[in-house]
Amino acid sequence: MSTQPKVSVRNVAKIYDGTVVLERLDLDIAAGALCTIVGASSCGKSTFLRMLLSQEVPSRGEILIDGEKLPPEPTPDRGIVFQRYSVFPHLTVEENLMLSAEFDAAPLTGRLFGSKRAAARDAVTETLERIGLAQARKRYPTQLSGGMQQRLAIAQALLKKPKILLLDEPFGALDPGIRADMQELLIELWKELSMTIFMVTHDIHEAFKLGTRVLVFDKIRHDPDAPDRWGATITYDLPLDRAGVQTIPDAGALFALKNTTRGDVPHA
Amino acid sequence: MRLINRKPSRATAFFLGMAPFVAAIVAYAVASHYRRLDNPADKLLPSLPDMAAAFSRMAFTPDRRSGDLLLWMDTFDSLERLAAGMGVAVVLALSLGILIGFIPNARSSLAPFIATFSLIPPITILPILFIIFGLGELSKIMLIVVGTAPVMIRSVAQSVMEIPRELIIKAETLGASVWQMMVRVVLPQILPKLITAIRLGLVPAWIFLISAEAIASTSGLGYRIFLVRRYLAMDVILPYVVWITLLAFILDRLLLMASRRAFPWHHLQGESL
Numbered sequence: 001m002s003t004q005p006k007v008s009v010r011n012v013a014k015i016y017d018g019t020v021v022l023e024r025l026d027l028d029i030a031a032g033a034l035c036t037i038v039g040a041s042s043c044g045k046s047t048f049l050r051m052l053l054s055q056e057v058p059s060r061g062e063i064l065i066d067g068e069k070l071p072p073e074p075t076p077d078r079g080i081v082f083q084r085y086s087v088f089p090h091l092t093v094e095e096n097l098m099l100s101a102e103f104d105a106a107p108l109t110g111r112l113f114g115s116k117r118a119a120a121r122d123a124v125t126e127t128l129e130r131i132g133l134a135q136a137r138k139r140y141p142t143q144l145s146g147g148m149q150q151r152l153a154i155a156q157a158l159l160k161k162p163k164i165l166l167l168d169e170p171f172g173a174l175d176p177g178i179r180a181d182m183q184e185l186l187i188e189l190w191k192e193l194s195m196t197i198f199m200v201t202h203d204i205h206e207a208f209k210l211g212t213r214v215l216v217f218d219k220i221r222h223d224p225d226a227p228d229r230w231g232a233t234i235t236y237d238l239p240l241d242r243a244g245v246q247t248i249p250d251a252g253a254l255f256a257l258k259n260t261t262r263g264d265v266p267h268a
Numbered sequence: 269m270r271l272i273n274r275k276p277s278r279a280t281a282f283f284l285g286m287a288p289f290v291a292a293i294v295a296y297a298v299a300s301h302y303r304r305l306d307n308p309a310d311k312l313l314p315s316l317p318d319m320a321a322a323f324s325r326m327a328f329t330p331d332r333r334s335g336d337l338l339l340w341m342d343t344f345d346s347l348e349r350l351a352a353g354m355g356v357a358v359v360l361a362l363s364l365g366i367l368i369g370f371i372p373n374a375r376s377s378l379a380p381f382i383a384t385f386s387l388i389p390p391i392t393i394l395p396i397l398f399i400i401f402g403l404g405e406l407s408k409i410m411l412i413v414v415g416t417a418p419v420m421i422r423s424v425a426q427s428v429m430e431i432p433r434e435l436i437i438k439a440e441t442l443g444a445s446v447w448q449m450m451v452r453v454v455l456p457q458i459l460p461k462l463i464t465a466i467r468l469g470l471v472p473a474w475i476f477l478i479s480a481e482a483i484a485s486t487s488g489l490g491y492r493i494f495l496v497r498r499y500l501a502m503d504v505i506l507p508y509v510v511w512i513t514l515l516a517f518i519l520d521r522l523l524l525m526a527s528r529r530a531f532p533w534h535h536l537q538g539e540s541l
C-alpha cells in the first residue's frame with residue numbers, strides 16, 4: 001500500500017445560509033479503513049457524507065481522493081447506502097440488483113431482454129443467496145422487512161465494486177439481533193472487497209465494534225449570542241488497532257464520548 | 269364511540285352509497301308524476317319509461333335519414349376525439365413534464381411559460397382554434413389538448429420533483445446516464461401518478477369535448493344534446509347526460525384498475541382514491 005491517503009479532507013467547512021454546520025475538518029484516511037462517525041443529532045454527519053459523495057460542495061476547503069479533486073457529481077466509484085429511500089420501490093429485489101448491469105449493457109433502453117436478461121438474472125443469484133434474499137427475489141421492497149431492505153441496499157451499492165462505500169446509519173432502524181448479523185455481513189464484505197468505508201452511526205458501541213477508526217463530530221466553540229457562528233468539527237479521532245473489538249477499550253474514552261455526543265448515549 | 273371511529277360495514281357502506289342515488293331518482297319520479305298530472309304533454313320532466321323508450325330508440329332504431337344507430341355513432345365519435353386529445357396531452361405531459369421536473373435548465377426555461385399558459389381560459393382559445401384549424405376534428409382535439417395538457421404537464425413535473433433525491437443519486441452511483449435515469453427511474457416512478465393526472469384531466473377534457481361539439485360539429489354526444497334541445501327533447505337529453513356520466517365513470521374506474529394491475533408496487537404503499 002502506498003503512503004498516499006485514499007481520502008484527504010483539507011480544512012473543509014460547510015455553511016448553509018449563514019449557519020456554519022461543519023468547519024475545520026482536516027483528516028487523511030488510509031485506503032482500506034473502516035471509518036465510523038458518531039456525533040450528536042444534526043451536527044453534520046450526513047452533510048459530511050454528502051460532501052464525500054459530491055452531492056454537496058464544501059463551502060471552504062477541498063476533498064481529495066487518491067490526491068485528485070472530487071468529481072463535481074456522484075460517480076460509481078463511491079457507493080452509498082442511505083438510511084431511507086436507498087432501493088428502487090418500483091423494482092423487485094432481483095431487478096434492483098440487475099439494474100447497474102443493465103445500465104452498463106444497454107445505453108439506450110437501460111434494459112436487457114431475452115437471453116441477456118436471463119444471464120443478468122443468473123449473475124445476481126449468488127448475491128441474492130449471500131444476503132439471504134433468494135426466496136424474496138420477486139418481491140417489491142415495500143414487501144420486505146427493514147433488515148431485508150438494508151441488505152438489499154448494501155448489496156446494490158456494492159455491485160459497482162466502489163472503492164469507497166458511504167453508509168448513513170444503515171442499521172439505525174434494526175433490532176439488535178438483525179443488527180449484529182448485518183454488522184457481520186458488512187465486515188465480511190469489507191474484508192473481501194478491500195474498500196474504504198465511511199459509516200455514520202448513532203451507536204457508540206457499533207462505532208467501536210466495527211471501526212478501524214472512530215471520528216467524533218461535535219461543536220467545541222459556542223457563542224450564545226450567535227449560535228450559527230461556529231460549526232461542529234472532529235473532536236476525537238481514535239484509530240483502533242483492529243476491527244472487531246467487542247467493547248469500548250477504556251472507560252475514560254467512553255465517558256468523554258458520552259459528553260461529546262450529548263443526548264445520544266446508546267441504550268445498549 | 270366517536271363518529272370518526274365508527275366505520276360502516278361493507279353492506280352498510282353500499283347502502284349508504286346508494287341512498288342519495290335512489291333518493292334523487294325517487295324525487296325525480298315524484299316531481300315528474302305531479303307535473304304530468306297537471307299537463308300530460310309536459311316535456312320538462314318526462315317519465316322514466318318515456319326516457320327509457322327514447323334512449324332505446326337512439327340506441328337500437330336506425331335513424332330515419334341516415335340509417336345510423338345514433339347513440340353508438342355519437343359515443344364512438346366523442347370517445348375518438350377524447351382519446352386523440354388526451355393522447356396528445358399525455359405525450360406532452362410526459363415529455364415536457366419530465367424535462368421540467370428533471371433538468372433544471374429546462375425547468376428554468378419552460379416552467380414559467382407553461383404556468384402562464386395554463387392560466388388562459390381554454391374556451392377563449394376556441395375561436396382562435398376554429399380560425400386556424402377550421403371547424404373540423406382538429407380544432408376540437410386541440411381544444412382538449414389546450415385545456416388539459418398544461419395542468420397535466422405541471423402535475424407530472426411536480427411528481428418528478430417529488431421523487432426522493434436519494435433515488436436519483438443512487439442511480440448516478442450505479443452508473444446511469446441522464447437518459448437511462450429518465451427511462452428506468454423517473455418514468456416508471458411517475459407512471460402511476462400520470463394515470464392519476466389523466467383521471468383528473470379527463471374531467472375538463474369532457475367539458476371541452478362537449479363544448480366544442482355543441483358549437484361546431486355534426487356528430488358526437490355534445491352535438492346531439494344541443495341539437496335536440498331545440499325540440500325541448502328532455503327525454504333524450506337526460507338519458508344522454510346519464511350516459512355521458514356513466515362513460516366518464518367507467519373510464520375513470522378502468523384507469524384505476526389498470527394502475528393497480530400495472531403498478532402493484534405503487535398501490536402497496538398506501539391506498540388512493
Ligand SMILES: Nc1ncnc2c1ncn2[C@@H]1O[C@H](COP(=O)(O)OP(=O)(O)OP(=O)(O)O)[C@@H](O)[C@H]1O
Binds near residue numbers: 016017021039043
Ligand atoms: N440542504 C440544507 N439546507 C440548509 N440546512 C441544511 C441542509 N442540509 C442540512 N442542513 C442543516 O445542517 C445541519 C446538519 O444536518 P445533517 O443532516 O448533516 O445532520 P446529521 O448529523 O446527519 O444529523 P442526524 O444524526 O440527525 O442524521 C442540520 O442543522 C440541518 O438543519
Ligand SMILES: [Mg+2]
Binds near residue numbers: 045046047168
Ligand atoms: Mg443524518
